[in-house]
Amino acid sequence: MTKIFATAKLRHISGTPEKNGAADRVLSKEDFQAAHAEITAWEGHAPTPLVALNALASSIGVARIDYKHEGPRFGLGSFKALGGAYAAMRVLGRELSRRLETEVALSDIRAGDYAKDCAQITLVSATDGNHGRSLAWGCKRFGAPCRIYIHSEVSEGRAQAMRELGADVIRIDGDYDESVALARSEAEENGWFVVSDTSWEGYSEPPRDVMAGYGVMTREACEALDQAPTHVFLQGGVGGLAASVAAALRQYWGGQSPRVVVVEPELAACLFESAHQGQPTSVKISEETIMAGLSCGEPSEMAWEILREETSDFLTIPDTIVAPAVRLLARPMGADPAIEAGESAVAGLAALIAACQSTQLSASLGLDKTSRVLLIGSEGVTDPAIFAEIMEAEDA
Template identity: 40%
Template structure:
């Protein structure tokens, strides 16, 4: 096959300590999963073994957790928003979370509620879905350039959706300002001074997918992952999942690698410095779900302590991942993966076909025995763009 050198910048984490977090643990994840199990339509999303691709890429195994099949919402994000709203209502109405479903919560609500959030698409869709299930209102703000299809998905769930002229982080600030003025409840997966409880619950809710994955690995008697690639926006999902894996397997396994778009690589830059570094500007990347410039301060300490490497990569890496997953080697399953969902797998493929692939593989400690866990965090949430990439060849590698 042809060689091509896509932009993949790797930095080793000089600040690794291996110290986990009690907030993002197996015990907290199991509380969240117990709630999710009570929701109508709950079932674990598939964990696929991509053995033919693993052989081609020179690793022992590739395990892919496919979150495109989560509650019909085409992404994992509802795990966090729904769980945070449930925790909030349980506290407000003195309910037992372990015996709560949306039906019991809906009956408990005494006054109309409005949930507000900022999203690049998937998180807002999850919050709108939860509000709809509860018979409440949702107002969702989206940053400049958001895809029309993602807007319509949110509106189809009965929410008001407003696209701003700002980037993601400035839109978060606008949402908070308007919510304070109008008495809305903000359901956001990043944190700031005075706003930490709801984002903590959201991150704990994301860890349901990690609990499922580990259970699936063990039931199938598969080897434990030696590596995990986690894509990042603010780092909320990455911290929730990595916290679980560190608590379960220990900090030395798996070898955790964070992946971001090079136009919104706040965690990559933070990893270099050892403290939070923000990124501003438009952050124009096809990985809309990762176009965030300010790390979540709740997740950052864990990511700093337990990540081995940070990667900043170009959009063509995500596009490559989309095409590889959508056009599998026999007998691997076909996976429909959106731009933010495919970037971890895209990194593996791009490394294999890079002119310096042996050096890069050694850098990441990838060998023929490696078992790599990747997450497809979204499906084709923007179908037109998905086809532009997979059918039309947009963002080519050559």
């Protein structure tokens, strides 16, 4: 185990979870069920692996680590395949039903019956890479034009992956939040439809659909486990992943639902700051994190409704422990299987390892030799060039 985890500086703040039904109110069981029924009918659907990291668990002093590896998801490399494409389909269904003045079934959109009509509806979004790739993939399947807005630090490899799926990719000079603003303004000007994974006042249906789609992943994990985890470490970003998983776990396990720990880059900690302020709070991103998918300065208000009730702990981690965590998965301990993961996938893993090196932080998080920890490996290798660069480096 590299010493860098032991010296890493993590920030911790306790949440103030007070259950008031958000896990059922914001994302209902019906929302999750509808998404599951549709997505599992898509060509190419298959559950992704839940991998036990027994040697690593023993090494850091917990009973069990289960890692949900989303790299194989629909050949797109990340859990985002479940959200963006499904939300796109729902947007198309609502708009086609309005235009044609008849209820349009998602199954008919899936079958291509409305491809000509879909071709008249342009869908847009901002992305750090994975959400846009999912949206582009969905639009290609359903026959809708797609425009994706990316910021200056999104890798060219990720941009090209979206172009290859037929998207028109627009790169701006600013950061992620500025790309979100431009996508919104140009959509309003041109009559396009935003398919975002973050919500704001007056905009909630597509983000809810995105989070409902993610529920497929959580349901797979729960059904593969024989008992509830004691902890789940979840990536931050705008909060959509964390909120969806927290809500689905609560609905599945009830009072046995695991302790929720939200992990963010110290360079983009909008949820940590929201917990500190007690309300959704944006932060200015002055430097981009290596965890490209988590470089978000403005939280989703809808996601925050769930997270403020379900999250027990908020952590920030430095970028210095991200690449070592990627390498640790790819070159595992003992008989643990090798996993090729992207930078954003290992946030929870890196935080868990570092926390277990600190007696004080372990105690604060309730981590001990009986802990069973669920991790969401949110992406595989979505940019081979970045992964190769990480793997070529050496741990200190």
